[in-house]
Amino acid sequence: AHAAAGVPGAGAARREATIVGAGLAGALMATLLAQRGWKVEVYESRGDPRLHGFAGGRSINLALAERGLHALRAADADRDVLAQAVMMRGRMVHPLDGTPQLQRYGRDDSEVIWSVSRGELNITLINAAESAGAVLHFDRRLEAVDFAARRAFYRGDGALHRVGFSTLIGCDGAGSTLRAQMGQRADLGERTDWLGHGYKELEIPPAADGDFRIEPNALHIWPRGRYMCIALPNDERTFTVTLFMAMRDEGVGDPSFETVPTATEARALFERDFADTLPLIPELEHDFDTNPIGTLGTLYLDRWHLGGDAVLIGDAAHAMVPFHGQGMNCAFEDCVALARQLDASADLATAYAAFEAQRMPDAAAIQRMALDNYIEMRDLVDDADYLLQRELELA
Numbered sequence: 041a042h043a044a045a046g047v048p049g050a051g052a053a054r055r056e057a058t059i060v061g062a063g064l065a066g067a068l069m070a071t072l073l074a075q076r077g078w079k080v081e082v083y084e085s086r087g088d089p090r091l092h093g094f095a096g097g098r099s100i101n102l103a104l105a106e107r108g109l110h111a112l113r114a115a116d117a118d119r120d121v122l123a124q125a126v127m128m129r130g131r132m133v134h135p136l137d138g139t140p141q142l143q144r145y146g147r148d149d150s151e152v153i154w155s156v157s158r159g160e161l162n163i164t165l166i167n168a169a170e171s172a173g174a175v176l177h178f179d180r181r182l183e184a185v186d187f188a189a190r191r192a193f194y195r196g197d198g199a200l201h202r203v204g205f206s207t208l209i210g211c212d213g214a215g216s217t218l219r220a221q222m223g224q225r226a227d228l229g230e231r232t233d234w235l236g237h238g239y240k241e242l243e244i245p246p247a248a249d250g251d252f253r254i255e256p257n258a259l260h261i262w263p264r265g266r267y268m269c270i271a272l273p274n275d276e277r278t279f280t281v282t283l284f285m286a287m288r289d290e291g292v293g294d295p296s297f298e299t300v301p302t303a304t305e306a307r308a309l310f311e312r313d314f315a316d317t318l319p320l321i322p323e324l325e326h327d328f329d330t331n332p333i334g335t336l337g338t339l340y341l342d343r344w345h346l347g348g349d350a351v352l353i354g355d356a357a358h359a360m361v362p363f364h365g366q367g368m369n370c371a372f373e374d375c376v377a378l379a380r381q382l383d384a385s386a387d388l389a390t391a392y393a394a395f396e397a398q399r400m401p402d403a404a405a406i407q408r409m410a411l412d413n414y415i416e417m418r419d420l421v422d423d424a425d426y427l428l429q430r431e432l433e434l435a
């Protein structure tokens with residue numbers, strides 16, 4: 041079913057690509073190209089998650105929406121992913137005082153999003169990539185690229201490995217090494233706007249009877265004006281709670297990671313602002329002191345590719361703040377778009393340029409929506425005018 045240009049005819053050379061990073065975009069990109077008959081090698085800095093488990097061992101989840109599911113369908117991975125997902129039919133908004141209320145995303149359960157475990161999703165996609173014929177190398181961190189000689193250098197197992205490539209596809213995330221190496225060859229116009237707000241993850245374990253402690257089929261939000269908590273369900277009946285607030289004291293009386301540096305201040309904050317979550321998070325102190333503070337920013341580039349030598353996709357090209365839950369969804373869409381452009385043109389530089397022209401405006405639009413949605417989630421979702429407007433839209 042794949043476009044003819046992707047499948048080499050008799051005597052045609054097999055098309056080849058080296059993918060840097062076997063995260064969400066890397067594993068899906070590898071699957072799509074291997075399914076088209078490409079020779080695909082993938083280099084991932086971390087160990088094989090199927091052998092070692094995921095870094096930190098915590099349950100971290102992501103909201104998968106239709107645009108991401110559509111891409112997973114193209115790789116035949118949707119059924120396996122949905123088998124481990126928890127449906128979220130709307131936002132459950134927890135006001136400071138009063139009863140939580142469900143705001144549906146759509147009219148019925150045909151318009152929902154899904155909570156998926158990052159670790160399980162990555163393993164499903166790694167398995168899909170291998171089944172499709174891609175070769176994955178774990179414990180291989182890209183360190184440097186010699187574009188002139190078409191050689192890349194990977195660190196792993198105590199040695200530096202030199203490996204040739206015909207083209208590099210950068211799926212190595214927001215801190216991309218490939219992007220840094222490309223930036224040494226040409227000005228990519230890179231800039232990052234830091235949000236000034238960060239996040240910390242906490243956990244709601246299952247209830248004593250093994251069930252979910254709160255409504256499982258919802259994305260829970262505790263909006264508090266300029267900061268908030270959210271919670272997404274995991275299929276092992278836990279919830280991952282994420283607290284978002286300013287990194288530094290902004291002098292307006294709101295909490296920040298500066299004024300709430302340890303578990304002691306965190307307990308006081310939760311007693312005041314998130315009191316209904318306290319009985320749900322028995323390890324609040326442990327989670328707060330153990331889990332790192334994540335920083336958030338939006339990455340902008342003017343160029344995503346260097347001729348036909350290398351191209352960036354996913355977070356490596358356009359990392360965004362997580363408030364629209366669309367970073368992974370957008371990375372998955374990139375994979376499908378790039379595979380289609382590679383089907384349409386045998387010339388890599390042409391395909392990469394067409395991909396960049398197609399996806400850069402889309403990514404910029406989603407980045408903007410993600411920034412706007414922070415205001416909506418933390419402030420507007422419990423506002424009476426906002427709720428009336430939504431009811432009118434859904435009516």
Ligand code: FAD
Nearest residue numbers: 061063064065085103182212213354355362365367368369
């Ligand atoms: P990554 O997932 O970061 O993968 C990069 C891979 O490259 C990793 O495996 C890494 O180990 C590897 N790597 C890194 N450097 C090297 C190197 N030098 N050599 C070799 N390998 C390397 N998105 C959603 O769609 N929905 C959500 O609900 C959502 N929630 C989020 C919540 C938070 C708190 C955050 C921070 C992000 C969230 N996102 C969400 C965004 C989503 O996580 C990213 O957009 C997505 O992971 C991007 O995928 P990627 O493959 O481009 O990068």
